[in-house]
Amino acid sequence: MSGESNCKVKHRSHHPSKNLHQLEAQEHSNSLSLEMLLRRLRATEANQDDKFAHVLDAVGEFGTFQRRLVVLTFIPNILWAFFISADVFVLTAQKPYCNTSWILAVGPNLTEAEQMNLTLPREPNGSFQTCLMYLPVAWDLDSIIQFGLNHTESCQDGWIYPDTKKRSLVNEFDLVCGKEQNSESMQTMFTAGVLTGSLIFGLMSDKLGRYPTILMSLLGLIIFGFGTAFVNTFHQYLFFRFGVSQALVGYTISSVSLATEWLVAEHRSHAIILEHCFFSVGVMFLTGLANSLPHWRLLFLVGGAPVFPLIFYIWILPESPRWLLMNGKLEEAKQMLCYAAGVNKKTIPLSLLDKLQLPRKKVTKASVLDFYNNRHLRKVTLVMGCVWFTVSYSYFTLCFKLKDFAMNIHFRQVIPGIMEVPARLCCIFLLEQIGRKWSLVVSLFQGTLMCLLILILPPELKSIMVLMVALGEFSLAASVTVFFIYTAELLPTVLRKSPRLHH
Template identity: 30%
Template sequence: MPTLDDILEHIGDFDLFQKQVFFVLCFVSAAFSPIYVGVVFLGFTPEHRCLSPGVAEMSSRCGWSLEEELNYTVPEQGRHGESFSSQCRRYDVDWNTTGLSCINPLENSTGYGNRSSIPLTPCQDGWVYDSSGSSIVTEFNLVCEDSWKVDLFQSCVNAGFLLGSVYVGYIADRFGRKLCLIVTILVSATSGVLVAFAPSYLWMMIFRFLQGLVSKGSWAAGYILITEVVGPSHRKTVGILYQAAFSVGLLLLDGVAYAIPHWRWLQLTVTLPCFLFLLYYWCLPESPRWLISQKQNDKAMKIVDYIAKKNGKKLPACFQKINLEEEDGENLSPSFMDLVRTPQIRKHTFILMYNW
């Protein structure tokens, strides 16, 4: 009995059909980059300082330049051994007091003699950010004591990657590569839009986790699908180039983020085009290898005929009415133990885990 690889040798193992499938699936790989490293732009932390009520009015009254305003009103960096005091602390001074001098007001009008003796207080009234754009940091004030929430934002999507990588593979094996790809794309794109409209930090985290839960799965489903429709001699090449498309997505993300410095609009811009991937439902066939594993040989043969016609080849007569079989000749149910069942696969599993 011939295998699918035997048939691909006759109808083209990397011809027009495979090249078209590879091209359209590379967009999925490129679109994954904003999810994976988008925190660089979404969570950008600009220079910042405490908002001190009354400083703006006094600066305007005294005609201070920005440099003078910062020199007079912002604590010195690392005063008394305190790190980032200029970003997370402000002078405990009422700047609305009319008796403050316009020249060295802290030393001439407060009675403390020198700045080092003036007590500091946390940024109770918010922060001023030296940025013309916006990020989740500037909108939700994720600085100073709350700066760890930026890391948690990325940790949520990484946790989603971890869980999604476990269950999405099972879904792809159980319900098919194509269905898995379409469903995960739909959920990922919807979650990405919800992130852009999140009314609070908590909701943003929930939607970000959901996006991570399925986005890695859509990337993996695309990877599996393209490697299963090409011949053995081209699988390594398409696998490498599929991941190279991710790097292209990084370059495009840099340009888009430079042009759109506001995080909500940036999130929408990189997410909305993903809905176009739902057209793959009509553009991409199911993996014939998966159909064979499900004993759906008739459907697999129809796809093989389609591939042959697309490649301008003719399926040999000896393959027209034959049932396809995979090399092992049996349909084994996958399990997690398969990852460590033999010494060779154990070695590969541990190497990949270490690399990740």
């Protein structure tokens, strides 16, 4: 469908909402309380959403256009697992020994074992020390073998890793002997990027639109994601990880907003659940790939290369019609809706399109300060913040708890990935049967129960403990998905995204 001319005309009368007139009659001439403003905004938003929902019904609730959009925006989440969880696999523990190749100048035929035996001091248990070496001497090989070396110092010429079969960050940048890094500290750097990226790309998504923000995020993933494979220092690695986390959260915010703003009713929650499932599948795929690749740089090359074809989104992704309407681009919104109807082989009546009018009078602009000024919103926001903190803290604690069981690193990553897919799919049943609030209560209660059992059970019951951790991750993964949907629907749109408001 190329335009509005193909839309059938159906005469339907529509008048301003009586509720809006009643609210306007109660306003003071020079001031408007925040409570009154919120009621007005909710009434306006409900009225506008009702009109827009009727248009989307005419477009097709979940037709070819919407299915294609969900696939295009959410399948890349399989790749995001490469960038989010890569630290776990590129920072594997390595046992280092001082590089003592100086002795090869006097004994070029020495084996590696003989070289280490002559130049490395030993621990009381007989193993070689990892961070000390004997001082080089200007002796011949026979003298060194006969008299031995006594004076030690820290490693001077780097380290060797004789037992290592794979190349990781540890032996690439010698992160040993006082320069050790752990995945928890690197996760902190990554999380800092997520925090700043949420603020930056959240504002960009509302200001510039979902479509351009997605493109900028994809560009950031190419630069900082694929580019991580070419860093020369560990500090460069941390900087690129910080950058890629910002791009990831930018894509997530924009893609979820774009997809859900094209959907209505239960299709929105189903799309978010599907997005989370794609990511869980990506974690399992990453685990298998990391186990087979011999070099950490290959992991980023293989994981980052598929991002390049996604640049073609510049020609195939649509903009959100809701965002277009909120920013006064009525004709573009109508053209986009008619195009979607054409893909779905539907026809939009002109009478429905005519109801989508540009805002005639500016009401006000929302502000973050509205959360501070309104007691109810402040209370709801604080409660949601506490729940988000608790769920996130408990989930990551359970993930780190698996380390205490001396399990293989790849197996530790597979368990959450396997548990999360059915956990998120179960959310569909919970949300449809008992609603958002009680779904959150049930999943949180089960996750809390598992955490308490882990504290009570004796550590000797290793198998039972692993099962409790797995069930805890199952419950908390469901909590994250439910609360993600609940949070997006709980607050009014004006304060959730801070756009300009009109009536």
